[in-house]
Amino acid sequence: MDETPSGLEELTHQAGRWLGAASGPERHTAAVVADRFEQIAWRDTLEQSAGLRELTDELLRRHAYATDLLTDVFLAAYQAGPRLRERALMAPSRLVNHQVIGSLMESPEFTELHRETAGDPYAAAMAVLAQAPALRRLLDRSREAQERVEQAHRAEQNAGQAAAAVGKALQQAADASDEEGTVPAPAANALRLAITAAESAEAAARKASRSAEQALGAAAPGVRAATRGAAARAARTVRDEAALMRAWGVGPGHLERLPFEQRARLAERLRTSRLAQWAELIGRFRQMADGERARKVENATGELIGVTLGDDLSRVIPSELANLGLPELRAVFAARYAAGELMLYDSQGEQSTGKGAVIACVDTSHSMYVEGPGGVTREAWAKGCALALLDQARHAGRDFVGILFAAADKLQVFRFPASEGADIARVLDFAETFLGGGTSYQRPLSAAVGLLEEEFDAAARSRGDIVMLTDDECGVTEEWMRGWNSARHRLGFRVFGVAVGAPPAAEAGSVLDALCDNLRCVEDLTDVHAAADLFRVI
Numbered sequence: 001m002d003e004t005p006s007g008l009e010e011l012t013h014q015a016g017r018w019l020g021a022a023s024g025p026e027r028h029t030a031a032v033v034a035d036r037f038e039q040i041a042w043r044d045t046l047e048q049s050a051g052l053r054e055l056t057d058e059l060l061r062r063h064a065y066a067t068d069l070l071t072d073v074f075l076a077a078y079q080a081g082p083r084l085r086e087r088a089l090m091a092p093s094r095l096v097n098h099q100v101i102g103s104l105m106e107s108p109e110f111t112e113l114h115r116e117t118a119g120d121p122y123a124a125a126m127a128v129l130a131q132a133p134a135l136r137r138l139l140d141r142s143r144e145a146q147e148r149v150e151q152a153h154r155a156e157q158n159a160g161q162a163a164a165a166v167g168k169a170l171q172q173a174a175d176a177s178d179e180e181g182t183v184p185a186p187a188a189n190a191l192r193l194a195i196t197a198a199e200s201a202e203a204a205a206r207k208a209s210r211s212a213e214q215a216l217g218a219a220a221p222g223v224r225a226a227t228r229g230a231a232a233r234a235a236r237t238v239r240d241e242a243a244l245m246r247a248w249g250v251g252p253g254h255l256e257r258l259p260f261e262q263r264a265r266l267a268e269r270l271r272t273s274r275l276a277q278w279a280e281l282i283g284r285f286r287q288m289a290d291g292e293r294a295r296k297v298e299n300a301t302g303e304l305i306g307v308t309l310g311d312d313l314s315r316v317i318p319s320e321l322a323n324l325g326l327p328e329l330r331a332v333f334a335a336r337y338a339a340g341e342l343m344l345y346d347s348q349g350e351q352s353t354g355k356g357a358v359i360a361c362v363d364t365s366h367s368m369y370v371e372g373p374g375g376v377t378r379e380a381w382a383k384g385c386a387l388a389l390l391d392q393a394r395h396a397g398r399d400f401v402g403i404l405f406a407a408a409d410k411l412q413v414f415r416f417p418a419s420e421g422a423d424i425a426r427v428l429d430f431a432e433t434f435l436g437g438g439t440s441y442q443r444p445l446s447a448a449v450g451l452l453e454e455e456f457d458a459a460a461r462s463r464g465d466i467v468m469l470t471d472d473e474c475g476v477t478e479e480w481m482r483g484w485n486s487a488r489h490r491l492g493f494r495v496f497g498v499a500v501g502a503p504p505a506a507e508a509g510s511v512l513d514a515l516c517d518n519l520r521c522v523e524d525l526t527d528v529h530a531a532a533d534l535f536r537v538i
Contacts, residue, residue: 007181007183012174014192018163019163019166019167019170027089027090027091028085028094029065029068029094030068030071030072031097031098031101032075032076032079033083033085034075034079038078039071041078042078045121045122045125049260050261051264052125055070055129056070059136059139062140065093065096068097069097069100069101072097073127074125074127074128076101076105077117077118077123077127078117078118078119080119082105082114084098084102084105092156093150095212095216096142096145096146096149100135100138103220103223103224104227104230104231106224109229109235112232112235113127113235117238122263125260126234126237127237127238130234130238131234134229134233135230137226138223141219141226144215145212145216148211148214149216151211152205154208155204156209158204159198159201159202159204161201162198162201163198163202165194165197169187169191169195172190173188173191241267244270244271244279245267245270246286248387248424248427249286249390266424269428273432274431274434275380278376278380282383282387284384284528285385285388286388288528289388289391289392289535292532293392295536309340309343309344310342312344315345316342316343316344317344317345320336320343355464356452356456356464356465356491357393357398357400357401357451357452358389358396358538359401359452359464360389360390360403361405361444361466361469361470362382362403362404362469363405363471364434364435365406365407365438367471368434372501372524372526373524373526374526376525378471378500378501378525379434381500381525382500383431385467385469385531386467388535389534389535390402390422390427394416394418397418399415399418401451403447404433405440405443405444406437406440407437409437411435411447413451414426414429414430415451438474439474440474441468441476441511441512442476442477444468445468445484448466452464452493453487456491462491462493463491463492464493465538467496467534468495468497468498468512470497470499471501472505473511473512484515495517496517496534497515497516497520499520499522500522501522506519506520506521
């Protein structure tokens with residue numbers, strides 16, 4: 001040990017490189033940069049989602065920093081423009097998290113996922129849960145890399161403490177120096193020992209850091225593949241649920257107003273509904289009905305079939321009306337109008353749209369379980385059509401009533417007034433209810449007439465529409481038929497019949513034929529367009 005006093009200036013020079021090493025830039029535990037409000041969105045979502053809390057607890061048993069990882073996955077999906085924090089600013093213990101989130105956000109699959117989840121905390125939470133299996137595997141496979149990273153973190157902490165010790169020893173040397181700057185040997189030796197220890201700690205930290213980088217590099221290909229697969233799976237999950245909601249007529253605006261758990265319960269019910277497998281069919285019915293509404297011609301009656309000549313100004317085609325905008329052609333327009341030679345939309349078939357309630361009478365007898373082409377049941381086709389009629393009524397500001405019937409002693413009525421929102425739980429009750437048994441026409445049609453009479457007496461509304469969806473043929477009494485015809489004359493309602501997979505029920509001279517103004521048979525139950533014209537006249 002050197003017993004010679006040393007100069008303070010020389011010792012300060014030797015210790016200089018360690019004086020700023022004890023403190024570095026601020027290190028962060030979050031890989032995704034987030035503001036206070038986005039962090040609140042995560043905490044609120046975690047509090048509301050039992051699934052997220054269970055996943056967090058489970059992963060914490062495998063990975064000490066699982067909460068930070070799940071927070072990052074959520075924020076990456078939720079933020080409109082997620083931004084990955086610079087790697088150099090990350091706490092070393094969170095470098096595995098940073099690698100996972102970086103690989104996730106760089107993948108093209110994440111771009112698809114982000115379109116579905118941005119700004120929607122529920123969808124972002126769904127994305128986290130959908131990626132849970134991949135996250136579990138990633139954490140297991142990254143265990144060695146995490147251990148190396150943590151070793152490097154401890155080595156870095158040791159190096160920082162050793163650097164701090166150099167600064168402390170230098171201060172003690174300065175305190176012990178005399179007026180000429182001479183430091184006594186014990187204080188000088190203590191400082192040199194601190195510098196040696198700092199050098200050793202720094203070397204150990206560099207070695208641990210290289211080891212950690214090698215482990216992270218080795219894990220990188222697997223992480224990239226896993227995050228791509230996880231993002232693709234999450235995107236499918238979120239898209240499928242969104243499509244399921246749309247198929248059942250649940251719009252984004254309605255979903256945004258639902259509390260988290262209520263939305264989760266609704267999604268679960270839709271996935272497990274009796275008609276869940278027919279969601280795509282129900283969605284196609286609704287799309288078809290939307291398209292037919294768009295094809296309607298204002299004040300035109302029946303089905304649009306082409307162009308004809310005449311003088312009905314309510315049906316003039318746009319190109320004829322354009323002539324009125326040209327002064328030199330106005331006289332030509334007037335002459336053609338006087339001669340009845342204007343080009344008009346031509347239509348045929350049904351009378352104009354009704355104003356009273358739309359009533360769908362849906363047969364739920366045992367035979368409606370029968371499958372047609374593509375495995376579609378008669379019930380599924382009829383319920384899909386009825387739900388599209390519900391949409392139709394709401395667009396027209398008309399009441400809708402769903403009447404489920406079977407034998408004479410089995411009937412259930414679901415009312416959806418135009419003045420109230422269609423509660424999705426009530427819609428699902430209507431769609432899922434199946435009575436079973438035989439078939440009776442009189443009971444449901446009498447109930448429908450009673451509802452139209454009630455509407456006429458209360459609001460003076462007439463010209464309702466009854467749609468009969470059945471697969472069976474049954475008789476009615478003469479007395480009942482006289483009352484039926486009298487009610488039709490008094491209330492002015494129309495009756496549309498659809499024989500679902502049952503051609504005999506739609507034959508000329510059948511009871512259904514006698515009851516209906518318009519009757520058709522649907523045999524291909526994968527075809528929603530067989531009922532298309534209904535949505536142009538109802």
